[in-house]
Amino acid sequence: MASQTWCLLALLVTLVGTDGSHAARHLLDTAAPETTAPATPSLPSIPALPKPVIPSMPTLPKPSLPPMPTMPLPKLAIPPIPAGPMPSVPKPAIPTVPVIPTMPTATLPPMPAIPLPTIPSIPKSIPPLPSIPITMPSIPGVQLPPIPFLSPPPSP
Secondary structure, three states, X not given: OHHHHHHHHXXXXXXXXXXXXXXXXXHHHOOOOOOOOOOOOOOOOOOOOOOOOOOOOOOXXXXXXXXXXXXXXXXXXXXXXXXXXXXXXXXXXXXXXXXXXXXXXXXXXXXXXXXXXXXXXXXXXXXXXXXXXXXXXXXXXXXXXXXXXXXXXXXX
């Protein structure tokens, strides 16, 4: 709703500014009607319900546990290792590897010689840049004003 009011006001200001219509000027001179916000209905209150009475929990005595019976653990003994020579472990036989025949070496003809290209050398000094002429060439019969960026700066 507010955006429509602003659009209408902008349209009225535009019409009055350009002196386009007497009706728009008349509307601008009259006071705008006051708009009030509609009353919001009040919400009905919800009645509070009484809280129910909850009976307390009865406390029971904690049962005690009987003591844990103790039982002696038997001592384990490891039998002694017999003294004497250790038995030998047989070693597996390694199979023989077959002989691989050798190939004759290939001989290649020599590579042809390729001449290397010559690279031009880079000059060590850079030639100076051409200077910009300070004076303009004169054309007979034409008078040109001096160009300020080509003239030296004024002395203080």
